[in-house]
Amino acid sequence: MKTTLRVFSYLRRYPLMAAAQLFCAITGTLMVVVFPAVTREVLDVVVPKAQWDRLGPLILTALGAYFAQHLFNSLRIMLNNTFEQKVIYDLRSDLYQRLQTLPLRWFDNRPTGDIMTTVGEDIPNVERVLIDGIEQGLVAIIQIAVVGVFMFQADVTLALWALVPIPFLAAGALGYTRSSKDRHRAVRRASSGMNSLLHDNVAGMRQIKAYAMEAEEHSRFNAASAALKAASLHVMRIWAIYRPGMHFLTSVGMVLVLWMGARGLMEGRIEKGDLAAFLLLLKFFYDPIEQLHQLNQIIQGGRAAGERVFEILDTEPETDTVEGRTLPAITGHVRYENVGFSYGGKIPTVHGINLEAQPGQTIALVGSTGAGKSTLINLLTRFYEYDEGVITIDGAPVHELNKAWLRSSIGYVTQESFLFNGTVRENLVIGKRNATDEELWEALASANADGFVGRLEKGLDTKVGERGVKLSVGEKQRISIARALLRNPPILLLDEATASVDTETERQIQTALDRLMENRTSFVIAHRLSTVRHADCIYVLNQGKILEKGTHDNLVSQNGIYANLCKSSLIKN
Ligand SMILES: Nc1ncnc2c1ncn2[C@@H]1O[C@H](COP(=O)(O)OP(=O)(O)OP(=O)(O)O)[C@@H](O)[C@H]1O
Numbered sequence: 001m002k003t004t005l006r007v008f009s010y011l012r013r014y015p016l017m018a019a020a021q022l023f024c025a026i027t028g029t030l031m032v033v034v035f036p037a038v039t040r041e042v043l044d045v046v047v048p049k050a051q052w053d054r055l056g057p058l059i060l061t062a063l064g065a066y067f068a069q070h071l072f073n074s075l076r077i078m079l080n081n082t083f084e085q086k087v088i089y090d091l092r093s094d095l096y097q098r099l100q101t102l103p104l105r106w107f108d109n110r111p112t113g114d115i116m117t118t119v120g121e122d123i124p125n126v127e128r129v130l131i132d133g134i135e136q137g138l139v140a141i142i143q144i145a146v147v148g149v150f151m152f153q154a155d156v157t158l159a160l161w162a163l164v165p166i167p168f169l170a171a172g173a174l175g176y177t178r179s180s181k182d183r184h185r186a187v188r189r190a191s192s193g194m195n196s197l198l199h200d201n202v203a204g205m206r207q208i209k210a211y212a213m214e215a216e217e218h219s220r221f222n223a224a225s226a227a228l229k230a231a232s233l234h235v236m237r238i239w240a241i242y243r244p245g246m247h248f249l250t251s252v253g254m255v256l257v258l259w260m261g262a263r264g265l266m267e268g269r270i271e272k273g274d275l276a277a278f279l280l281l282l283k284f285f286y287d288p289i290e291q292l293h294q295l296n297q298i299i300q301g302g303r304a305a306g307e308r309v310f311e312i313l314d315t316e317p318e319t320d321t322v323e324g325r326t327l328p329a330i331t332g333h334v335r336y337e338n339v340g341f342s343y344g345g346k347i348p349t350v351h352g353i354n355l356e357a358q359p360g361q362t363i364a365l366v367g368s369t370g371a372g373k374s375t376l377i378n379l380l381t382r383f384y385e386y387d388e389g390v391i392t393i394d395g396a397p398v399h400e401l402n403k404a405w406l407r408s409s410i411g412y413v414t415q416e417s418f419l420f421n422g423t424v425r426e427n428l429v430i431g432k433r434n435a436t437d438e439e440l441w442e443a444l445a446s447a448n449a450d451g452f453v454g455r456l457e458k459g460l461d462t463k464v465g466e467r468g469v470k471l472s473v474g475e476k477q478r479i480s481i482a483r484a485l486l487r488n489p490p491i492l493l494l495d496e497a498t499a500s501v502d503t504e505t506e507r508q509i510q511t512a513l514d515r516l517m518e519n520r521t522s523f524v525i526a527h528r529l530s531t532v533r534h535a536d537c538i539y540v541l542n543q544g545k546i547l548e549k550g551t552h553d554n555l556v557s558q559n560g561i562y563a564n565l566c567k568s569s570l571i572k573n
Pocket residue numbers: 108343349367368369370371372373374375376
């Protein structure tokens with residue numbers, strides 16, 4: 001109920017449209033009683049008394065009432081569609097906005113396919129609640145009330161008999177509503193499971209082909225798809241019993257009224273026309289009750305979907321994205337003091353970290369895989385928040401700084417360069433929104449990327465494909481470097497690529513990186529000897545702790561872990 005009410009609370013944003021719909025619904029519905037009234041008049045008065053002159057106007061009245069009913073109906077549907085699309089747009093927009101404010105930790109635990117399911121499927125399911133809730137629910141309730149009043153006016157005894165099935169219908173609806181929650185949740189879960197697998201597999205299609213996993217993955221997909229089929233069939237089977245059951249109850253009502261009406265006729269209490277009109281009215285009374293059952297089914301599906309939407313909307317966003325202070329300028333003096341952090345496990349991922357970078361220095365982080373190098377730089381950008389100690393930039397603790405400002409002051413070149421599915425230009429201007437073409441080419445030249453971009457069919461306007469799939473690893477790297485150059489940040493975080501590229505490309509990337517690191521404080525997760533050699537200080541990490549620090553020559557002469565890393569080629573020549 002809470003979820004349904006929250007969906008409906010979105011409607012408050014458009015009170016005028018809601019009121020107009022209500023007006024059309026009430027006016028249109030009032031028209032349904034005209035035809036039974038005309039029928040009664042024709043059968044009981046006009047025909048017995050052969051009032052030819054009244055027949056034409058009465059028929060025209062019935063026709064006019066139907067015309068008005070459907071005209072208002074058409075208006076209501078048009079209003080409803082616009083209204084519903086506006087609400088859905090708001091809901092999608094709110095959901096996307098919230099998604100962007102959620103911490104990375106949240107995304108670590110949520111498959112992409114699951115999020116896609118919420119935006120792509122759950123929101124349309126919520127939408128059904130809105131369209132049908134208003135279209136069927138509102139009209140049905142008004143119709144039941146209006147027709148009910150007319151039924152009691154026409155014949156109280158028959159009206160009371162007509163109400164006999166109502167308690168049973170209500171009990172049936174209640175039972176169905178209570179039990180359907182879990183069935184619908186299971187459908188949403190199964191759908192999300194299938195979509196998550198699909199998303200993962202499409203993204204990993206190269207790996208599937210390379211490892212010839214097609215058959216295995218097909219059966220995994222079929223298993224997820226079968227789970228969705230089973231959950232959907234469960235909902236449908238119960239519905240297949242419930243709906244005809246409810247239909248039968250309303251038919252019992254019709255038969256009861258016919259029975260009692262026939263007795264009334266024989267006893268001379270009522271006229272034939274009254275009974276015929278009553279039976280017509282009764283149909284208009286039971287039809288919307290059946291619609292309400294259909295609506296109940298839709299609302300239950302929408303509620304399960306709505307829960308998933310509101311779960312995201314209710315998740316706590318990252319703090320300090322707009323609040324927090326900024327500094328007038330950054331010189332790039334970075335200090336880690338006794339920093340500790342854990343992703344949630346018992347053993348801290350990094351602990352007791354003390355590290356210092358003077359403005360303009362290059363700091364190299366080396367260590368075996370899983371040592372905590374990426375974690376350390378993720379703490380500086382506040383992608384994750386440290387649990388112990390403090391990190392300062394120019395003396396200001398980063399946990400006091402405005403995150404958006406902090407991140408805009410830091411350039412981050414990741415090992416796997418992520419490019420968005422757009423043009424080269426669109427990927428570059430992320431670094432500087434208002435960059436001119438001249439600036440873009442200048443940055444590309446510094447990143448040694450102007451040559452290949454110049455040779456692309458449409459130059460800067462060439463589409464790079466999803467994740468930059470149409471470019472080589474080396475080309476993507478250099479576009480990322482150009483993007484970071486455009487941003488011109490005082491602090492740079494660089495995760496050196498380990499992927500092999502040919503010597504010439506490597507040289508080009510290296511000179512581009514050297515230019516990028518010039519005159520700014522740089523933290524490099526280093527995999528190459530050439531980088532560590534030039535570093536002002538190298539920190540050697542192992543299992544989340546700094547075990548050695550110093551310059552290359554210094555550390556080699558100590559003959560410790562670093563010297564071993566060099567010998568074992570973990571740092572490439
Ligand atoms: N998002 C995450 N959630 C949970 N644990 C994580 C997460 N990211 C990393 N870890 C764990 O934290 C530890 C340190 O990982 P990190 O990526 O910092 O290592 P690294 O030194 O950068 O390794 P590599 O050189 O292989 O990239 C690893 O044990 C890893 O499994």
